[in-house]
Amino acid sequence: MARVYLIYIDIRTGFYPELHHGLASLAAAIRQNGHVLSFHHLLKEESPEVLSAMVLKFNPDIVGFSFTTNQRKYLKKYSKAIQHQSKVLQIAGGVHATIDPMDVFNVDSIQGVCIGEGEQTFPALLRKVDAGESILDTVGFWWRTRQGRIKKNPVPALNPDLSSLPYPDYSIFNVNSINEAASGWMTMMLTRGCPHHCSYCANHVLRSIYPNKKDYVRVPPVKHAIGIIKNNLSYYSNVKGIVFGDDLLIWHKKWFKEFADRYRCEVGLPFTCNARAEYLTEDICSSLKKAGCVLVAIGVESGSEWVRRYILNRKTSNDQIIKACQLLKYFDIQILSFNILGLPGETKRLMQETLSLNKRIKPDMGAAYYFFPYPGTQLRSICEQYGFLDESSEEPSGYLERPTIKPIQWKRKDCVRIYHKLRLYFATRRATRNLGFASSFIATCLYLLFSIFPLFFVSLFTKRSRLKYILRKLMYKQLLPQEPKT
Numbered sequence: 001m002a003r004v005y006l007i008y009i010d011i012r013t014g015f016y017p018e019l020h021h022g023l024a025s026l027a028a029a030i031r032q033n034g035h036v037l038s039f040h041h042l043l044k045e046e047s048p049e050v051l052s053a054m055v056l057k058f059n060p061d062i063v064g065f066s067f068t069t070n071q072r073k074y075l076k077k078y079s080k081a082i083q084h085q086s087k088v089l090q091i092a093g094g095v096h097a098t099i100d101p102m103d104v105f106n107v108d109s110i111q112g113v114c115i116g117e118g119e120q121t122f123p124a125l126l127r128k129v130d131a132g133e134s135i136l137d138t139v140g141f142w143w144r145t146r147q148g149r150i151k152k153n154p155v156p157a158l159n160p161d162l163s164s165l166p167y168p169d170y171s172i173f174n175v176n177s178i179n180e181a182a183s184g185w186m187t188m189m190l191t192r193g194c195p196h197h198c199s200y201c202a203n204h205v206l207r208s209i210y211p212n213k214k215d216y217v218r219v220p221p222v223k224h225a226i227g228i229i230k231n232n233l234s235y236y237s238n239v240k241g242i243v244f245g246d247d248l249l250i251w252h253k254k255w256f257k258e259f260a261d262r263y264r265c266e267v268g269l270p271f272t273c274n275a276r277a278e279y280l281t282e283d284i285c286s287s288l289k290k291a292g293c294v295l296v297a298i299g300v301e302s303g304s305e306w307v308r309r310y311i312l313n314r315k316t317s318n319d320q321i322i323k324a325c326q327l328l329k330y331f332d333i334q335i336l337s338f339n340i341l342g343l344p345g346e347t348k349r350l351m352q353e354t355l356s357l358n359k360r361i362k363p364d365m366g367a368a369y370y371f372f373p374y375p376g377t378q379l380r381s382i383c384e385q386y387g388f389l390d391e392s393s394e395e396p397s398g399y400l401e402r403p404t405i406k407p408i409q410w411k412r413k414d415c416v417r418i419y420h421k422l423r424l425y426f427a428t429r430r431a432t433r434n435l436g437f438a439s440s441f442i443a444t445c446l447y448l449l450f451s452i453f454p455l456f457f458v459s460l461f462t463k464r465s466r467l468k469y470i471l472r473k474l475m476y477k478q479l480l481p482q483e484p485k486t
Ligand code: B12
Pocket: 006, 009, 010, 011, 013, 014, 015, 018, 019, 020, 021, 022, 023, 025, 026, 063, 064, 065, 066, 067, 068, 069, 070, 071, 091, 092, 093, 094, 095, 096, 098, 099, 114, 116, 117, 118, 119, 122, 189, 192, 193, 194, 200, 201, 202, 203, 245, 246, 247, 374, 375, 397, 398, 399, 400
């Protein structure tokens, strides 16, 4: 049986260390096929030589890396260090490898790239490795040949039946410490894909690589979904609630209603999920509430309908967002608002509209991100076409660091300031959300007070000063957004 070493590059993303559902699913498929797996969750920059020695001690037949676009900058040094000590086959997979494989081949120690979902193609590759057969024709993989050319094999059709996959295997992760850092809330994922085509999101790119595009968005049979949850819960005994990371758990209304009924009876834990405003009808909100949903994360993204429609390819109106939030409040479900700033085509006034819309919907919590031009997306093409990108655009490790595109229609300092104002607004809402009617009033007062001293608060959020540390410890712990543990 083949010996596989997987490395998940997860450094300084701005998130707490998290479970990777794709890798958990891949791990289950590898083990189900009898292969031997070892895994390393690379959470901080480690010595490449030490990592390489650890990997090679396992005596792997194949080493696989997984990472998102922002993390690809770490690949080279670790892969090179392994190559320096061994000729072991090294490959990469995951979202970035799938949508920009040629970029991954720029690291010349990487010999192969897995394109798309790996639960079927990777075990097929391992069978060949195990049998000593040629791997060059393995579907779903691109290979660097001895002559230095790239052999591009076709991507097989997506498996439409999610119940044919084994339950994800989270034992590869340090589940206890990851869930404890999240106060006992465990993340999970049941469905795959999203039916929408937002211009900044990887979904339309991912969908385009498969021959059966209509099967891109899938839900498992409800019974299987409940089975996945119960199995996931067995990895950690102290689960307080579930965070469904699915792009859009409620897109299939009939499926969701049936799921919600069974979830309430058979699982019964409080949960959170992501949703688009137009899906949040009264009956869906009612099902969410009955099933135990305590928070819905809504992609507001921009307060400007023009930006949403023409830049982001999201046709949701402000009224739909406001109405959805009113419904959620009516059903006593908390709201988390997601927003993006620093977009091409945006102006200072349009950014301010994002702040204004959030003040109207008054979410319980919120997050502001800087736009990042992910490869293959429509919005990246627009950025390229209109000269919005420069070398520094590629540097950030996530979308929390700084504006990424050239500030053409807006000033960088305005973007950063509105970003911090928005985060400050969310922090005050969050800190006061349990205070009932007084909440909005106190949040507004705190927010106004802080707005009078923006520089002080911007430095509080951005500089690693002693002052920040002391204030944080003493007074503002509640008010500041969570920062990653690195
Ligand atoms: C859940 C989720 C998270 C979770 C879990 C992280 C994770 N990496 O899975 C959290 C909240 C932590 C998260 C954080 C971030 N995320 Co996120 N996230 C998702 C989401 C919604 C689902 C991912 C998923 O589970 N997909 C389903 C599984 C089955 O697919 P998969 O992960 O691709 O894995 C399969 C294959 O790729 C392949 N595979 C994967 N690795 C390997 C390795 C080898 C060797 C092989 C052979 C195969 C293989 O096999 C897997 C099984 O089929 C996606 C959106 C989406 N629709 O994909 C965004 C997405 C992956 N996230 C994205 C981003 C940008 C981030 C952040 C950078 C945000 C930030 N901080 O700025 C961080 C990065 C964290 C990190 N280190 O990855 C982008 C990535 C874009 C890109 N071009 O890279 C996506 C696509 C959303 C988007 N904006 O378009 N995310």
